Amino acid sequence: MKNYKEALDHKIFNVISLAAEELDVDSYVIGGFVRDHLLQRGDPKDIDVVAVGSGIELAKKVSEILPHKPIVQVFKNYGTAMLRAFDMEIEFVGARKESYREDSRNPIVENGTLEDDQNRRDFTINALALSLNKNNFGELLDPFNGLEDLKSQIIRTPLDPDVTYSDDPLRMLRAIRFAAQLGFRIEKESLKAIRENKDRIKIISRERIVDELNKILLSEKPSVGFALLHKTKLLKLILPELTALEGIDEIEGQRHKDNFWHTLEVVDNISENTDDLWLRWAALLHDIGKAPTKKFHKKIGWTFHGHEFVGAKMVFKLFKRLRMPLNEKMKFVQKMVLMSSRPIAIVDDNTTDSAVRRLVFDAGDNIEDLMTLCEADITTKNPKRYNQYHNNFKIVRQKIKEVEERDHVRNFQPPVSGEEIMETFDLKPCREVGIIKDAIKEAILEGEIPNEYDAAHDYMLKRGKKLGLQPVKQ
Incomplete structure (x- = not known):
């Protein structure tokens, strides 16, 4: 039997061993901690301990011995207990054997041996156990050749x-x-x-x-x-919305790319640049609207008109079906899907500053996330096109930088507030206040006036006059 005492040099294992000895039960650390130690994967934060007896009693005894007496959380229905010590979560369970019903993944549980407990584990690499018992401390128990499976x-x-x-x-x-x-x-x-x-x-x-x-x-x-x-x-x-993207149709010699495999490439690309889970979700779902909007036109070939708008609506239905959060996280994914084609539209030399301002205004704080998604969307294998597309996005980034430095429209707040409009024209909340406020915003985004207070104030007076309003406060 191989011995891995070096894996158990942390104080917590000696405490568990001592507690088990006092209770006269055998104990073992099992599962992910052992697997990850053998794979040399980082510092473990979760430890699973099996007691051939009561895991709950072992957890309580460990808490008694530890100086800071950590709180023991008991989950009686599962026969488990958990405590936190040394920035780690340690879960204790009694060795058990399990049987299942057809309609449930919740097992019928009976007390068992360590072998029974290893039998119920999901994979051989998670059935590896290290003894915490005094007579063979650190010995590896590997009934299913999990060590070989790790190596292979x-x-x-x-x-x-x-x-x-x-x-x-x-x-x-x-x-x-x-x-x-x-x-x-x-x-x-x-x-x-x-x-x-x-x-x-x-x-x-x-x-x-x-x-x-x-x-x-x-x-x-x-x-x-x-x-x-x-x-x-x-x-x-x-996720049937994803698999619906698979396949390449051909009509009159015209084909489109396989949007399913393209999507997986996009997700891999974005994963090289961000650990943001919801931006990765946006990459996974950015093209789901293409399946329901796909059409063939003799003159122009395959089109996916409005797929971003359709895809954004599908995001809500998908999140709801999977009981995912219907909060700002979902709205962020929707926003990224809806705007995923916007940046490339402003590459053209003839693009107006107002189009760039609108992009920055609509994206707000998420403009960098949007650009990261768009760059990940480049999956062509043609080196010339690949470089051309990336250069195009460099142009977009430069335009965004120039417009933002000059006009400050990201997270735009109107220089003139609704309260000031009401005070100026002696109005209560009404339709006219919204009309004037929107008009000021549009004038700034269109470049008619600068994003400054004096210009916005003068514009407010002009718009009010057109609506037949007289200022009572200049």
């Missing part, structure tokens, strides 16, 4: 994959997520079992599904995970 970079289930995935279908998404995060390959039989059990995903809550999707999106190369979701037919069940 393989995702494999400890038991029959068909049973593993049918029992708890969330494991299908976890397999794909680990493949994306670790750059591992899902073993052939396991991949086949995911495809055959795909419909079982319907019993999983949408919140759990989204949690895994987010982790895939936040991986270094998200296309790995989404390609596997597509290959196993899970993606069509979860």
